[in-house]
Amino acid sequence: MTDRPVQMVNAFVPGTALPPEEAALVERRARLLGPAYRLFYERPLHLVRGAGVWLYDAAGRAYLDCYNNVASVGHAHxxxxxxxxxxxxxxxxxxxxxxxxxxxxxxxxxxxxxxxxxxxxxxxxxxxxxxxxxxxxxxxxxxxxxxxxxxxxxxxxxxxxxxxxxxxxxxxxxxxxxxxxxxxxxxxxxxxxxxxxxxxxxxxxxxxxxxxxxxxxxxxxxxxxxxxxxxxxxxxxxxxxxxxxxxxxxxxxxxxxxxxxxxxxxxxxxxxxxxxxxxxxxxxxxxxxxxxxxxxxxxxxxxxxxxxxxxxxxxxxxxxxxxxxxxxxxxxxEGLRQNAAATGQIFRDGLEAMARADDRLGEVRGAGLFLAVDILRDGAPSAPEAARIVNGLRDRGALISATGPQGHVLKIRPPLPFQPDHAGIFLQALRETLAA
CATH class of the missing domain: 3.40.640.10 (Type I PLP-dependent aspartate aminotransferase-like (Major domain))
Known part of the structure; x- marks a missing residue:
């Protein structure tokens, strides 16, 4: 059974402002690092630690990392x-x-x-x-x-x-x-x-x-x-x-x-x-x-x-x-190659089932724990719709990004210890995001 961490703070309510401490960090970062750097998400994420497939922000909230292939064997292994x-x-x-x-x-x-x-x-x-x-x-x-x-x-x-x-x-x-x-x-x-x-x-x-x-x-x-x-x-x-x-x-x-x-x-x-x-x-x-x-x-x-x-x-x-x-x-x-194949197939099957039921989700592609989903609006690639989904998932505690020349492809790339239960948590967050 997946050891899903207890959430220590309430979920972010879209439309609310950054807390003063984080707003100050954003200003300080821009002043010190200059204009070429970029931050993920409309509401930047202030992370302080990681463990396994989870990342934690400064307030103690847990986020399911479905993107980070640097910590490939899990954060802080x-x-x-x-x-x-x-x-x-x-x-x-x-x-x-x-x-x-x-x-x-x-x-x-x-x-x-x-x-x-x-x-x-x-x-x-x-x-x-x-x-x-x-x-x-x-x-x-x-x-x-x-x-x-x-x-x-x-x-x-x-x-x-x-x-x-x-x-x-x-x-x-x-x-x-x-x-x-x-x-x-x-x-x-x-x-x-x-x-x-x-x-x-x-x-x-x-x-x-x-x-x-x-x-x-x-x-x-x-x-x-x-x-x-x-x-x-x-x-x-x-x-x-x-x-x-x-x-x-x-x-x-x-x-x-x-x-x-x-x-x-x-x-x-x-x-x-x-x-x-x-x-x-x-x-x-x-x-x-x-x-x-x-x-x-x-x-x-x-x-x-x-x-x-x-x-x-x-x-x-x-x-x-x-x-x-x-x-x-x-x-x-730890058999992580084999786990990537098995969990990746379950994850892909879940995404394809959702795509059959929602025309905003287009083709699903992938191998192992490297997955992509085309995001559409009225049948055409839509970067704004992909961005809304990426940010909506962030607000629900699941982290991914978007890629492709038009920016309309969801890029899903979790650490290799990712389990089927983790894929289930992500899929539920995606359902909620699409419903919203």
Missing amino acids: PRVVQAMAGQAAVLATHTRYLHDTVLTYAERLLAHFPAELSNVMFTCTGSEANDLAYRIARAATGGTGVIVTDNAYHGVTLATAQMSMSIGPAVAPGPEVFAIPAPSPANYPQGVAQGFAAAVTAACARMRDRGIKPALLILDTVFSSDGLWLDPPGFLAAAAAAIRAEGGLFLADEVQPGFGRTGGQMWGFQRHGVLPDMVSLGKPMGNGYPVAGLVIQPQVVAEFGVQARYFNTFGGNAVAAATALAVLTVIEE
């Missing part, structure tokens, strides 16, 4: 916290000294990959991992051109921000970045696999017309920022073949779908039976501690290794390695 604190109390230093924990973690991590992917380089964030992948691809191919999807998100460094159509026009796209439509059936009615691969080939032709040689196809393997496009399984293989035929490499961005989120398998690319040249990792890797990495086929990184030395002060440090090792152990020993 005791085994992870113990490993982090224990290592920090002994040694916290970088990879230029010999230390066995980072090697133990590398061996354990690489065991979850195809044998061809046998090197790993450590960074602090997924952005750094994708940036490093681009540097390696340029060295390996002699090219500079990059292909992404047209609402992609791959990071916040200059190079990766220019590959991230979803963050706004200030930096994206870069002059060597070529966007193609996301692999949805609407974009490729002739067939997703064939059409998407043809789009890769066409993008390479556009590059060459501008005197640019292809270097890299980088894809979030579930296309989460594009609205979550996962099916049919296997369609990515043709796109990977297309970029290799043009002399480029395929990078599977597993920062969001990786570490068991899609259920059963460990990585999103495994649903497609494709072997990437490189795989970038991040967000859930340290359950909140900043640790990320790039897994690579050795021949891909060989030329980069000749041309440059790689060092990252905090990437792969002793505390990061111990923390990431604990996260991986929890995923393995």
Whole structure:
């Protein structure tokens, strides 16, 4: 039975003002952090702690976290916290000294990959991992051109921000970045696999017309920022073949779908039976501690290794390695991949049943504990309706967000220990929100 926390305060009544303390925090934040930061929700949430799949605000109210894939094994997981604190109390230093924990973690991590992917380089964030992948691809191919999807998100460094159509026009796209439509059936009615691969080939032709040689196809393997496009399984293989035929490499961005989120398998690319040249990792890797990495086929990184030395002060440090090792152990020993598959199917079935009864809910997509629901108004995509639902759920104690190029797709991505009873709590909150 789900240990649903006792609510310690009454639910927020829509239309009421922020309490003075929170209003002061919002003003202070804007004054100190500047204009580029954003807050979730019309009424910002002031969180002070987390436990398992629950988050708690400053007044003690519990919120069911259906969005946070950073704390993938649950907020403040005791085994992870113990490993982090224990290592920090002994040694916290970088990879230029010999230390066995980072090697133990590398061996354990690489065991979850195809044998061809046998090197790993450590960074602090997924952005750094994708940036490093681009540097390696340029060295390996002699090219500079990059292909992404047209609402992609791959990071916040200059190079990766220019590959991230979803963050706004200030930096994206870069002059060597070529966007193609996301692999949805609407974009490729002739067939997703064939059409998407043809789009890769066409993008390479556009590059060459501008005197640019292809270097890299980088894809979030579930296309989460594009609205979550996962099916049919296997369609990515043709796109990977297309970029290799043009002399480029395929990078599977597993920062969001990786570490068991899609259920059963460990990585999103495994649903497609494709072997990437490189795989970038991040967000859930340290359950909140900043640790990320790039897994690579050795021949891909060989030329980069000749041309440059790689060092990252905090990437792969002793505390990061111990923390990431604990996260991986929890995923393995607590059966979280299998739980994601089983609970995710129950969750999806519940969403599909609701969609059949309410025409504001459109197509439901997902794999494991990564789910999306199109939100419609009069049969058309509706970002305002999606925003109302997201904010209504927040007021009822369930946290999600919206995504997609039109902002009309509910993005549901809870921690991996999420249980069927938790899905039931969310579905009830969604019923109440729709009824309101």
